[in-house]
Amino acid sequence: MIQARGITRTYQTHGSFTGDRTVHALRGVDFTLPDGGAVSFIGESGCGKTTLGKILTGLETFDGGELVVDGVELSKLRPRQREKYFRRIQMIHQDPYSALNPTRTVEATLGDPLRMRAKETGAPVSAWRERAAELLTLVGLEPAAVLPKYPHQLSGGQRQRVVIARALTVDPTVLIADEAVSMIDVSMRLGILSLLRDLRARLGISLVFITHDVATARYVGDGGELHVIYRGEVVERGLTDEVILSPVHPYTQCLLSAVPVMRGLEEPGPDRTAPTAALDERTPTPGCLFQPRCPFAGAQCAETHPVLVPFGADAVGTDAAEANVTGADVTGADVTGADATEESGHVHACFYPESRRVVGVEVGAASA
Amino acid sequence: MSEVEVRDLTVEYQTSVGWLPAVAGASLDLRAGQITGLVGESGSGKSTLALSLLNAVPAPGRIAGGTIEVAGVGDLTRLGGKQLRKARGGAIGYVFQASQNSLNPLKTIGRQLLDLGRSHEVGDLRALIARAKDLANRMGLDGDRVLDSYQHELSGGMRQRVGIVFALVLNAKVLILDEPTTALDMLSQASVLDIVRKVHDENQLSTLIITHDIGAISEIADRLAVMYGGRIVEDGPLLEVLRRPTHPYTKALIGATARITGDVDGARALPGRPPDLTTVARAGCVFRDRCPFAVEVCAQTEPELHSFDSERRRACHVEPSTVLTGTTGTPAAVGEPA
Numbered sequence: 001m002i003q004a005r006g007i008t009r010t011y012q013t014h015g016s017f018t019g020d021r022t023v024h025a026l027r028g029v030d031f032t033l034p035d036g037g038a039v040s041f042i043g044e045s046g047c048g049k050t051t052l053g054k055i056l057t058g059l060e061t062f063d064g065g066e067l068v069v070d071g072v073e074l075s076k077l078r079p080r081q082r083e084k085y086f087r088r089i090q091m092i093h094q095d096p097y098s099a100l101n102p103t104r105t106v107e108a109t110l111g112d113p114l115r116m117r118a119k120e121t122g123a124p125v126s127a128w129r130e131r132a133a134e135l136l137t138l139v140g141l142e143p144a145a146v147l148p149k150y151p152h153q154l155s156g157g158q159r160q161r162v163v164i165a166r167a168l169t170v171d172p173t174v175l176i177a178d179e180a181v182s183m184i185d186v187s188m189r190l191g192i193l194s195l196l197r198d199l200r201a202r203l204g205i206s207l208v209f210i211t212h213d214v215a216t217a218r219y220v221g222d223g224g225e226l227h228v229i230y231r232g233e234v235v236e237r238g239l240t241d242e243v244i245l246s247p248v249h250p251y252t253q254c255l256l257s258a259v260p261v262m263r264g265l266e267e268p269g270p271d272r273t274a275p276t277a278a279l280d281e282r283t284p285t286p287g288c289l290f291q292p293r294c295p296f297a298g299a300q301c302a303e304t305h306p307v308l309v310p311f312g313a314d315a316v317g318t319d320a321a322e323a324n325v326t327g328a329d330v331t332g333a334d335v336t337g338a339d340a341t342e343e344s345g346h347v348h349a350c351f352y353p354e355s356r357r358v359v360g361v362e363v364g365a366a367s368a
Numbered sequence: 369m370s371e372v373e374v375r376d377l378t379v380e381y382q383t384s385v386g387w388l389p390a391v392a393g394a395s396l397d398l399r400a401g402q403i404t405g406l407v408g409e410s411g412s413g414k415s416t417l418a419l420s421l422l423n424a425v426p427a428p429g430r431i432a433g434g435t436i437e438v439a440g441v442g443d444l445t446r447l448g449g450k451q452l453r454k455a456r457g458g459a460i461g462y463v464f465q466a467s468q469n470s471l472n473p474l475k476t477i478g479r480q481l482l483d484l485g486r487s488h489e490v491g492d493l494r495a496l497i498a499r500a501k502d503l504a505n506r507m508g509l510d511g512d513r514v515l516d517s518y519q520h521e522l523s524g525g526m527r528q529r530v531g532i533v534f535a536l537v538l539n540a541k542v543l544i545l546d547e548p549t550t551a552l553d554m555l556s557q558a559s560v561l562d563i564v565r566k567v568h569d570e571n572q573l574s575t576l577i578i579t580h581d582i583g584a585i586s587e588i589a590d591r592l593a594v595m596y597g598g599r600i601v602e603d604g605p606l607l608e609v610l611r612r613p614t615h616p617y618t619k620a621l622i623g624a625t626a627r628i629t630g631d632v633d634g635a636r637a638l639p640g641r642p643p644d645l646t647t648v649a650r651a652g653c654v655f656r657d658r659c660p661f662a663v664e665v666c667a668q669t670e671p672e673l674h675s676f677d678s679e680r681r682r683a684c685h686v687e688p689s690t691v692l693t694g695t696t697g698t699p700a701a702v703g704e705p706a
Contacts, residue, residue: 044553045524155641156410185409186581187624191637212553215583215626219635244628258558259628260587264610266629275555278508278523362629 001070002033002056002089002174002206008064009051009232023281025051027232028065031225033174033206038224040209040217040240042255044279048232049210053178056208058086090167094179096159100151106162107147110135113169121171135165138202139195157188164195168203175199178210193219214244214259228252231281231289234308238346246355248311248348250297251275251290257358266360273358288351298352306349370439371542371574372398372421372460377434379416379425381645388645390416390429392598395673398542398574400439403565405589405606406578407621409642413598414578415465418546421576422456423447438542457488461535463528465546470531471519477530478515481537488538496537503533506570507563525556529563536571543568543575549584561588583625586610594618597643597654600673604680614680614688616659653685661686661694 009026025048033039041049054060055067067074069085077085093099100109114128133143139161151159160180167175177196181189193216199205200221209220217226217240226243228236228251236249247253250273257272275293283292291301379391391413398404408414419425421436423444436444441459444452456462464470472480478497485496501511507529519527528548535543545564549557565588568575579585585592586606593603594617602615613619624638640658648654656666665685673683684691 044555157641185642186583186626187409187621187638187642189626189637190624190635193626194637213626214554215628218628218632219626255554256628258554260558260561260581260583262583262610262622262625262627263586264607265622266627274558278525359628 001035002208003030003068004032004056004065005030005068006065007052007055007062007067009048009055009060009062024232026055026062029227029229029232029234030065031227031234031237033208035173036200036204036206038200038207038209038220039227040211040220040224041227041229042211042214042217043229044212044255046231046279047229049229050178051232052229053091053176053208053210056174056176057089057091058082059091087170088172089174089176090170090172092160092163092167092175092177092180095183096156096163097151097183099163100159100166102151104150105147106136106149106151106154107132109162109166110147110169113166117170131169132165135168136162138168138199139165140191141165155188156184157191160184160192161195164192164199168199172205174206174208176208176210179212180209181216182211182213189216190219197221214256218244228255231279233289233349235290235350236346236348237308238311242346244359245357246346247358248346248353248355249290249350250294252348253356253358254293254295259359261360264363266362268360269356269358271356271358273356288349296352296354300351304351306351308347308349311346311348311353311355369400370397371400372396372439372576373435373437374417374421375435375437377417377420377436378432379413379420380430380432382428382430383645385646387430387432389432390598390645391420393434394595394598394600396593396600396603398576399591400574401572402590403568403575403577403588404591404593405585406576406593406595407580407582407585408595409580409638411642411644412595414595415546417595418462418544418576418578420445421542421544422460422462423452424456440541454488457484457535457540458538459540460542460544461532461538461540463531463535463543463545463548466551471527473519475518476515477517477519477522481515481534484534484537490538500533500537503536503567504529507532507567508559523556524552525560528552528556528560532563532567536567536573541571541573543573544578545575546578547580548577549579549581557584564588581625582621583627594621597648599654599683600681601655601684602680602682604677608677608680612688612692614676614682614691615655615684616661616686616691617655619691620658620660653683661691 226240380387504511656662
């Protein structure tokens with residue numbers, strides 16, 4: 001079980017010409033990943049979703065908030081003590097072409113972590129070959145055929161399966177899939193996605209699924225929660241299907257509208273929309289972060305920063321927002337404090353919430 | 369009327385076991401004013417086919433047979449030297465795969481544009497710049513700013529648009545885009561596709577888009593051609609092909625696309641793995657190993673691409689109605705998992 005509360009990450013850059021710049025990669029993200037559960041994060045490039053994945057695997061530090069793994073708050077621990085917690089959280093990288101060492105066979109790639117793990121658990125080290133075969137079978141590969149091969153001898157889908165097998169060598173309880181299928185042929189994606197779903201069901205592994213392609217988030221299994229992240233801030237959250245079918249935040253609606261419609265089989269949603277401008281990080285946004293690009297922005301949006309509130313509730317969360325927004329310095333802990341009580345359900349951060357139907361609608365008569 | 373007519377094109381690569389065809393006897397028309405989508409998995413030969421439209425197949429490859437008639441240029445496979453250089457860029461605009469990374473990092477976009485003009489012996493470079501700015505502005509870029517920028521100052525979607533500006537600035541009437549949306553996020557993908565459609569309509573182009581994402585292409589294309597193992601296995605008007613796929617591969621490809629609507633369990637990945645140069649079947653149908661409808665004749669005779677329904681073509685031994693109504697079940701012989 002992972003609980004993140006108000007994770008923030010800020011980068012300071014010092015360009016010779018541009019001067020000092022502060023980049024808010026994450027502005028207070030919180031989520032709960034139950035054992036065996038699934039959480040998806042969607043957003044465009046540069047929204048901070050990869051930073052989040054790196055923080056969860058211990059590859060990146062965070063400068064605010066709490067990360068609790070199995071009841072232990074990690075930022076208070078020393079690096080040595082943290083290691084064993086991060087061992088349980090393994091990453092599946094985006095690009096299976098560069099995630100594997102081209103000079104090592106699959107056998108060598110899997111062997112090292114397996115022997116290391118065997119020493120840790122006290123299992124017989126010599127059993128690693130059987131374990132490697134077992135893992136490859138689990139991810140749907142033929143061990144005898146794949147073990148002696150180098151990465152370049154495998155197809156993209158096979159490589160990604162090897163990457164997943166390698167992540168499984170250290171018995172993780174959580175897998176972080178950062179754009180795990182975006183570099184793979186469309187025809188092979190569903191195979192990888194159903195493997196991830198299968199791992200959840202068979203091994204009880206929980207999954208953090210990070211992607212820009214909303215459609216793939218539907219395939220990671222039941223009970224998945226979808227977080228829509230924009231410039232480091234979660235703007236909408238809810239059950240995956242609920243958010244897709246009735247998105248409330250205009251940014252979610254823009255993202256979902258951008259999903260291509262399979263013409264002939266689907267018709268465009270009636271309320272399809274698009275952002276009014278491209279992302280410009282340099283424009284100050286004291287109010288809603290999405291306001292400069294929002295097709296539905298109102299007067300309030302430019303001034304007040306909205307926070308997550310349940311959809312359908314009367315209160316729009318302005319009081320909380322005003323209390324929390326003190327100048328431009330919105331710390332994650334404050335913002336998320338308001339909705340910490342809201343454990344589940346469909347929440348959004350918009351002053352003018354309106355559910356719109358933007359995704360394609362299946363044409364009744366046609367069937368694939 | 370066709371702007372580009374490809375007939376029986378065969379492109380071979382030299383390997384340790386001899387010359388092997390990456391594209392085998394492909395025939396394809398790019399019709400004037402239409403966007404043709406060419407879909408296929410990695411290794412299906414789609415990029416090789418596209419590169420041969422510039423007669424630019426890299427060594428150790430060669431065009432071994434067939435013709436490529438381009439309106440106003442002639443048979444491209446017979447051109448060489450200066451004539452070929454003029455046709456590349458002049459008659460055919462090409463946006464390369466990962467064109468985000470195909471710009472020179474040491475020169476501003478404007479200087480690269482001037483290089484392009486000089487190498488094509490454009491007399492009026494001012495007019496060239498004006499046209500580039502105009503194109504950029506119409507694609508939602510700030511023309512002046514873009515020409516003054518280095519590539520690292522532009523986002524992925526912006527670089528893709530710069531690629532389109534470069535492809536069209538010499539008034540090419542044929543536009544070829546190789547995987548234009550790969551590596552772009554959803555919002556940039558949607559806007560790039562939007563822009564391609566707009567530029568296509570405004571300039572009355574004949575456009576070919578090469579992609580592995582049948583979902584993205586379905587949004588904007590007029591015609592769809594499906595490629596597998598170096599062969600075109602089905603083509604026709606896009607809506608027709610998507611609604612009534614008659615080749616088992618087309619049907620499986622549509623079924624394997626992650627979709628935002630519909631039944632999650634209904635979609636399934638293609639079994640097996642796509643063939644490459646060395647593993648593609650020498651005799652019989654190239655898709656039979658992964659085909660749920662394969663019958664005996666598929667192993668012996670290669671099906672020919674034949675016309676039916678006036679506008680459509682398919683290369684399959686099985687009846688269209690069987691493919692259309694049959695379930696995508698377990699294939700006859702499942703190869704290694706992907």
